[in-house]
Amino acid sequence: GAVVSQHPSWVICKSGTSVKIECRSLDFQATTMFWYRQFPKQSLMLMATSNEGSKATYEQGVEKDKFLINHASLTLSTLTVTSAHPEDSSFYICSARDRRTSGAYEQYFGPGTRLTVT
Amino acid sequence: GNSVTQMEGPVTLSEEAFLTINCTYTATGYPSLFWYVQYPGEGLQLLLKATKADDKGSNKGFEATYRKETTSFHLEKGSVQVSDSAVYFCALSDLYSSASKIIFGSGTRLSIRP
DSSP, rough: OEEEEEESEEEETTOOEEEEEEESSSSSOOOOEEEEOTTTOOEEEEEEEETTOOEEEEEOOOOOTTTEEEEOOOOEEEEEEEEOOOOGGGEEEEEEEEOOOOEEEEEEEEOEEEEEEE | OEEEEESSSOOOEETTTOOEEOOOEEESOOOOOEEEEEEETTEEEEEEEEOTOEEEETTTTTTEEOTTTTBBBBBSSSOGGGGGGEEEEHHHHHHHTTTTOEEEEOEEEEEEOO
């Protein structure tokens, strides 16, 4: 149980185009999802917190007009990189949080999406 | 604020060697502590966790003990395999707070030679 999927797993796009990445919780409902960015050989950087039915909360320094996040249902959040540029090339990882019967907020990670902008 | 510091890599060992990756943390309250593993080209997988002081998390031969007195959560394995080559992240979070985020360390790259 507690599986999170991402689609696509990798994508190449041309500079100036937009790319949408999907994050789904497959066997649980996630009121909160998180989007991270990871540069080569670096740790994960939290970009934003996405709550179902409300606007995402962006971390300091993350452009919300460039990285559009939509959490339309309890099992789906999307990240759209608008007008992508080569510096947006990165590994994007989502996670989904599930509150267990114990009261703990467990977080489960997707497999990541590698974006290359040419 | 909360933070996690882990030993810098890369760490290169021979197969069957003993592994220790150091991790220390700074936190208010009583966080839970985690080790995540990232295999090449993949996302993060939870390796093990401990939710309170003196708890020992274990999985796949790896162990880590939550030491409140030294604010540490060092990862150990008695005999590493080539398949353990990956990046390991120490992390903390308050599992029982809806507002809590996961704080990650910088990651330690481990390479195991056959």
